[in-house]
Amino acid sequence: MGQSCPQGSYLTISDTTADIDGERAAGVAERLNTRMGSARLTMRSREEIGAFFDGLDMVDPGLVPLPQWRALFNPSQLINAYAGMGRKA
Numbered sequence: 001m002g003q004s005c006p007q008g009s010y011l012t013i014s015d016t017t018a019d020i021d022g023e024r025a026a027g028v029a030e031r032l033n034t035r036m037g038s039a040r041l042t043m044r045s046r047e048e049i050g051a052f053f054d055g056l057d058m059v060d061p062g063l064v065p066l067p068q069w070r071a072l073f074n075p076s077q078l079i080n081a082y083a084g085m086g087r088k089a
Contacts, residue, residue: 005088014083018043025080049082056086
């Protein structure tokens, strides 16, 4: 994905994961997928989310659990998501 960004642009992503509190994440995914019909919640691993940033320079603090990105939330709070921002040099 990063290869198709114009030079100087930024890509910001937050995405759900089962890497964090996997048991709870599986329950949430099952409940949502039951209600959403043909639409499906896809939880990605940190590595899968990180692949969206291939070819980009990561902005600090990198790809981290969502509450740790810019420390806007209590870092001990569990949210089943990673967030990151990359810049095309």
